[in-house]
Amino acid sequence: MSWFVLVESNTTGSGRVFCERARELGLRPVVLARDPARYPYVAADGVEARQVDTGDPAVVLSACRRLGGQIAGVTSSSEYHIATAAEVARRLGLPHPDPGAIRACRDKAVQRAVLREAGVPSAAFAPARTPGTAVAAAQRIGYPVVVKPVAGSGSVATRLCRDAAEVEAATHHVLNTDGLPPQSAVMVEEYLRGAEYSVETFDDQVVGVTRKHLGAEPYFVEVGHDFPAPLDPAARAAAGELAHAALKALELCWGPAHVEIRYGAAGVRIIEVNPRLAGGMIPRMVEEATGIDLIRHTVAKAAGRDEPLRATRERAASIRFLVADREGMLTGIDGTKAAARVPGVVEVGFTRAPGQYLVLRRSFQDRLCYVIAAADTGPAAARAATTGLHALKAHITT
The missing domain is CATH 3.90.1170.50 (Aldehyde oxidase/xanthine dehydrogenase, a/b hammerhead)
Incomplete structure (x- = not known):
């Protein structure tokens, strides 16, 4: 039985399901992690695990080679480790997204610059390495602004700021919080007013659009989702076209992506592109609504067993x-x-x-x-x- 390697995992939701789908495909899942005990499902479900320094692609590659036997695929359900998994898969000659494109996308400053160069509409932005430069950037962009990590996910340490004092505090928090990987800078972005959505894609196919519900400002905690979003056909098509343009510019039309957008007075614009499946149990919602199991498709693609996406219901x-x-x-x-x-x-x-x-x-x-x-x-x-x-x-x- 061939191995299916997962580099780290996420602590809730899809990480466990990745292993389940690998087994359904006749593969033998193994989780490589700095601390496998961080993922309770590993022990509960009898998933094999190896303790590995997953911050170093060379170490991960060596651990894969030590497994013995054939490896069918290498991927990750954690955004922080997708680039490492892609690099290891490349070195092993296995299916993979472009590691360089993943790394560029995960750096929000680089991502924004690529989108701007390609003419894809998104928020005004500026990276900042200190609270002082963040305040200067906010003054150029115009309040309110959003301050967020340059490399983060899940709205961790993301805050709406209405004045210089709030920008200083938010920047200091991002650069010094222990809830994130070390950050070299923050992103200061234009606050896009309007309803928030995300476009779920796979390869170059739009699977659907999700409506997001957010908690109270100044934070951006997602407290609910609806799929499909209550949009008219024209708005839905515009969202899909914008997402596809962003993914093409970023060279990310391989496997799953989660493209966050907002509708406002200036039309629909990109908030950010994530080179991974959506979090927040959105893949589970998509499956209930359409019958499309995005996690299974992700595992199958990483293992070189691409399956066509076909909706089997319309709910x-x-x-x-x-x-x-x-x-x-x-x-x-x-x-x-x-x-x-x-x-x-x-x-x-x-x-x-x-x-x-x-x-x-x-x-x-x-x-x-x-x-x-x-x-x-x-x-x-x-x-x-x-x-x-x-x-x-x-x-x-x-």
């Missing part, structure tokens, strides 16, 4: 997240059985376990539990997911 799906509102010990979450009984709800799951101490990160890391619903129409799916969410109650001891 709608929504997800809503229970998000922590304070720090403290999570002692339990009530109402999961009641949420599961709501007509239309297809899944209720946990992203944090009772007994964990919660530190508010103002990002996806604050999510505790989720409810996914599916129905024949978007409004019905959204109502079911919201009703399920209202049945949940977190107990946090401060």
Whole structure:
């Protein structure tokens, strides 16, 4: 049986499913990680793991060669390690996206510059290495602005800033927080007012558009999604065309991508391009709505077993997240059985376990539990997911 190598994982959601899909394809998954115990599903599901310094592609390559036997594919479900996985797959002669294109895309300053050169509309931006230069950039762009890591994901350390003091504080946080890989700079960006969406793609095919629901400003915590987004055909086509133009400019038309956009007074513009599957359980929603299993397609492509994307149903799906509102010990979450009984709800799951101490990160890391619903129409799916969410109650001891 051939190996299917995963370089690190994500702690919730799709990481576990990558291994499940590999097994369904007759492959033998193995997770290479600095600390395999960080991923509880590895032990729970009997997934093989090796302790490896995944920050060094040469070390990862050596670990792959030591596995013995044939390797079918190398990839990652973690955005932070996709470029390393692609480089290792390239050296092993396995299917892979362009490692250089992945690295360029993950540096938001480089990504923005490439999009600007190609004439793809996005936000005004400037990288900044110090709080002072960040303030100067914000003054040129015009308040409010968004300050974010130059290489990050999941809205970690991303903040809307309305004045110089807030820009200074946000920049200092990004450059000094321990919740991110070391950052050489921040991105200061124009704040695009308007509804937020994401375009889910695979190779050069648009799978669909997702509507995003965000929590309270000044943060950008995603608290829910609807798929497909309630857009008219013209708006949906415009979103797909913009996403395709961005991916073509970035040379990323291989495998999955998650392209975030906003509609505003100036039309639709790119927020950022992510060279990976969407997070936030969006692939699960896509599967409920269309029958397309994007995780399976990603695993199959990395293993050289490309499968055509074919929708087998035309429905709608929504997800809503229970998000922590304070720090403290999570002692339990009530109402999961009641949420599961709501007509239309297809899944209720946990992203944090009772007994964990919660530190508010103002990002996806604050999510505790989720409810996914599916129905024949978007409004019905959204109502079911919201009703399920209202049945949940977190107990946090401060």
